[in-house]
Amino acid sequence: MTSGRTIRIGLLGCGTVGTSFVQLIDQQRSAIAARTGLDIIVAAVSVRDLSRTRDGVDPSLLTTDSAAIVADPTIDVIVETMGGVDGTKQLLETALAAGKPVITANKELLAHHGPELFAAASAAGVDLSFEASVAAGIPFIRPLRESLVGENITRVMGILNGTTNYILSQMTEHGAGYADALEEAQRLGFAEADPTADVEGFDAGAKAAIIATLAFGQSVTAGDVHIEGISTITAEDISNADRMGHVIKLLGVVDRDDTGAIGVRVHPAMVSADHPLASVRDSFNAVFVEGDGVDQLMFYGRGAGGHPTAAMMVGDTIDAALNVVAGVHRDLGALQPAAIKPMSEVVSAFYVSLDARDEPGALATIAAAFGNRGVSIRSMEQEGLGDQARLVFITHEAVEADLRATLTDLNGIDVVKNVGQVLRVVCD
Amino acid sequence: MTSGRTIRIGLLGCGTVGTSFVQLIDQQRSAIAARTGLDIIVAAVSVRDLSRTRDGVDPSLLTTDSAAIVADPTIDVIVETMGGVDGTKQLLETALAAGKPVITANKELLAHHGPELFAAASAAGVDLSFEASVAAGIPFIRPLRESLVGENITRVMGILNGTTNYILSQMTEHGAGYADALEEAQRLGFAEADPTADVEGFDAGAKAAIIATLAFGQSVTAGDVHIEGISTITAEDISNADRMGHVIKLLGVVDRDDTGAIGVRVHPAMVSADHPLASVRDSFNAVFVEGDGVDQLMFYGRGAGGHPTAAMMVGDTIDAALNVVAGVHRDLGALQPAAIKPMSEVVSAFYVSLDARDEPGALATIAAAFGNRGVSIRSMEQEGLGDQARLVFITHEAVEADLRATLTDLNGIDVVKNVGQVLRVVCD
Numbered sequence A, B: 001m002t003s004g005r006t007i008r009i010g011l012l013g014c015g016t017v018g019t020s021f022v023q024l025i026d027q028q029r030s031a032i033a034a035r036t037g038l039d040i041i042v043a044a045v046s047v048r049d050l051s052r053t054r055d056g057v058d059p060s061l062l063t064t065d066s067a068a069i070v071a072d073p074t075i076d077v078i079v080e081t082m083g084g085v086d087g088t089k090q091l092l093e094t095a096l097a098a099g100k101p102v103i104t105a106n107k108e109l110l111a112h113h114g115p116e117l118f119a120a121a122s123a124a125g126v127d128l129s130f131e132a133s134v135a136a137g138i139p140f141i142r143p144l145r146e147s148l149v150g151e152n153i154t155r156v157m158g159i160l161n162g163t164t165n166y167i168l169s170q171m172t173e174h175g176a177g178y179a180d181a182l183e184e185a186q187r188l189g190f191a192e193a194d195p196t197a198d199v200e201g202f203d204a205g206a207k208a209a210i211i212a213t214l215a216f217g218q219s220v221t222a223g224d225v226h227i228e229g230i231s232t233i234t235a236e237d238i239s240n241a242d243r244m245g246h247v248i249k250l251l252g253v254v255d256r257d258d259t260g261a262i263g264v265r266v267h268p269a270m271v272s273a274d275h276p277l278a279s280v281r282d283s284f285n286a287v288f289v290e291g292d293g294v295d296q297l298m299f300y301g302r303g304a305g306g307h308p309t310a311a312m313m314v315g316d317t318i319d320a321a322l323n324v325v326a327g328v329h330r331d332l333g334a335l336q337p338a339a340i341k342p343m344s345e346v347v348s349a350f351y352v353s354l355d356a357r358d359e360p361g362a363l364a365t366i367a368a369a370f371g372n373r374g375v376s377i378r379s380m381e382q383e384g385l386g387d388q389a390r391l392v393f394i395t396h397e398a399v400e401a402d403l404r405a406t407l408t409d410l411n412g413i414d415v416v417k418n419v420g421q422v423l424r425v426v427c428d
Helices: A016-027 A029-036 A066-071 A086-097 A107-124 A141-147 A162-174 A178-187 A202-216 A235-243 A306-326 A362-372 A400-411 B016-027 B029-036 B066-071 B086-097 B107-124 B141-147 B162-174 B178-187 B202-216 B235-243 B306-326 B362-372 B400-411
Strands: A005-012 A038-046 A077-080 A102-104 A153-159 A246-256 A262-272 A284-291 A295-302 A347-356 A377-383 A390-395 A416-425 B005-012 B038-046 B077-080 B102-104 B153-159 B246-256 B262-272 B284-291 B295-302 B347-356 B377-383 B390-395 B416-425
Touching: A005 A016, A005 A066, A005 A306, A016 A029, A016 A038, A016 A306, A029 A038, A029 A306, A038 A066, A038 A306, A066 A086, A077 A086, A077 A306, A086 A102, A086 A107, A102 A107, A102 A306, A107 A202, A141 A202, A141 B141, A141 B306, A153 A202, A162 A178, A162 A235, A162 A246, A162 A284, A202 A246, A202 A262, A235 A246, A235 A347, A235 A416, A306 B141, A347 A362, A347 A400, A362 A377, A362 A390, A362 A400, A390 A416, A400 A416, B005 B016, B005 B066, B005 B306, B016 B029, B016 B038, B016 B306, B029 B038, B029 B306, B038 B066, B038 B306, B066 B086, B077 B086, B077 B306, B086 B102, B086 B107, B102 B107, B102 B306, B107 B202, B141 B202, B153 B202, B162 B178, B162 B235, B162 B246, B162 B284, B202 B246, B202 B262, B235 B246, B235 B347, B235 B416, B347 B362, B347 B400, B362 B377, B362 B390, B362 B400, B390 B416, B400 B416
Parallel strands: A005 A038, A005 A077, A077 A102, A262 A416, B005 B038, B005 B077, B077 B102, B262 B416
Antiparallel strands: A153 A246, A153 A284, A246 A262, A284 A295, A295 B295, A347 A390, A347 A416, A377 A390, B153 B246, B153 B284, B246 B262, B284 B295, B347 B390, B347 B416, B377 B390
């Protein structure tokens, strides 16, 4: 128990998360003091618009000058909720170099420049904490960095984007089509007017890069991530999945094979209905971790929102404050770039639907196309009859390049009218 | 990043968990060194039987003298996997007083003497870490202590015992009766020959006491916990729950009301099928946390087993080792005893089944018995006809004492032949 020191926070940015942060620090001030012996206060807040009122934020703390807060020698810890990449990076590097721990939830910044910032924190000997940057309200980074630091993690799969999980949940539970579910999500404020970053997987991709960096202790950045979104998922795909005992989720997947090569990708996938990830509904997020020692773990909670995000930043802030007082820090050190496995070499089971002519020998011809590429079929279902026949295949695990070659071959076969949806299937 | 120091661990006890711990430390030695700069080795191991072979454990490290390991000045950290309460407490207090951090998974010890041990660690200025003591393989204590240190936690509900969750899962998924499911669990090694500690809720109760202590920062011990087990749950209860869209789980529940009074209890409960806890099957454990900032969180994973338990102890060990090198520690300080809310004052919704005569006015009489005690009925179903009629009620939230009084009244009513199962129902 440390005693009686005041820790002065400089808050950069005061939107939804920043305002919640100020409110939580204020509400919990005496409880935090009782538990840690520290009086943690927000001493300065930088904003773009001084005239906006922010509930619970003392206007006398506001300034438009973020750089002045970073340079202020009376500020002990910097909490960044302003977003942005290049300018923000410079501010945070200046703070770290001045010996100020930094708390951030800025996934774009970390996914693009994380390794540089980790190295800067390590060189300065101060904390760079980012619990809220992935699956915002779920305390998952600290366990990964600390409780699992001695664990050989083999795979992490995450539902990392609340908007897409909300859309897919609506499609699954109410039979809605993609466009209707997206519109509903926009109406309720779960999706933005331009939903591209969410529905095309870019948001989840940035988070997957951060997870891969932490899980494997090597530098993985946003550009390393293979990304596919959910805009091609149809109500028919959802109902096919349901009939086969699966749900469709947008997953961020990071894994490492025996050679040490790291796979990192975001794509929709069919998940067995009795898998814990299948029960993650609405806008909730979850991170499912597999490792040699721990077997399976899942962390579930709010992936966004002012209060949940701010709650994690408060935890990081208290930790950083205690470390400041103790004169210690934890860092990731200088990370080596990861060897990224090309998507063509990734192994997965697949769901393939196709329209075929109902002719004698058609199925044998189609099955041979899979077999010729070494792709083994686990199950097949036919829906409809005659020229309306649609075939749905689930394969055993296959190399991505072999499956892609199979699809090309299938498109060239006369009895195949059309290759439809292709989705990866998560295997235990 | 610290540099090149060797940390020597003294391991007390070398059963399944201890052996896994030695194996994991050995396997991960170079990875741990790469990440932390520390060379962590197991330097001494105390056992009861020197002659038993333990896979991967160097026999030259073995001794039967735990006290000698604790007293050895070359030992930096004590890891306890021997179990036991009084003798073990003395050993660990000696270790703490000598400035050695202690890692333990001993829930009985912590549930009975945790506050004394926390105070001893605080006085000595060293770490006492126990991630594996509750929901063994799930990193949940560190997030609760650190990420959520500034959070106002309102309720924690846990599936804290793998044996009972396995039994209830078998009953739910295969329609098995309690006795058959228990026998199967015993055959597979999920339940012990004397299953009392598991099926009557004592194991979960010890864990609930630890959770309450951490969640609310006050001293709660095993004797504070109200405990009911699962041995009265029937196949009919399970199928009634299923028909009403619920599953039955054995839950440890801790909560705090506006007056600061803490409720802590273990009992079977009906959980809505779409609640995340409902998807926790087989011998998995989970801890579901509700708080003002984070809304809802769930931590899911293995609640037992050598490897998962040892993996968490390795994480604690690395953390303690880093703190030894840095000369810092984290502690819970001196905890004040909690004000425990009497069970009679706890508020819950209830499921009540009863056999009634099929007479005109019977339902009105029965409904009046609920109403007279201020217990409001949310739903009622009748199964069967005539003298075989069974009524199933779900109440709105009611005070436990009022519900108990209602049951007494019901037993005295002529049209009620028999009051059957009574279960609490979890509300969001």
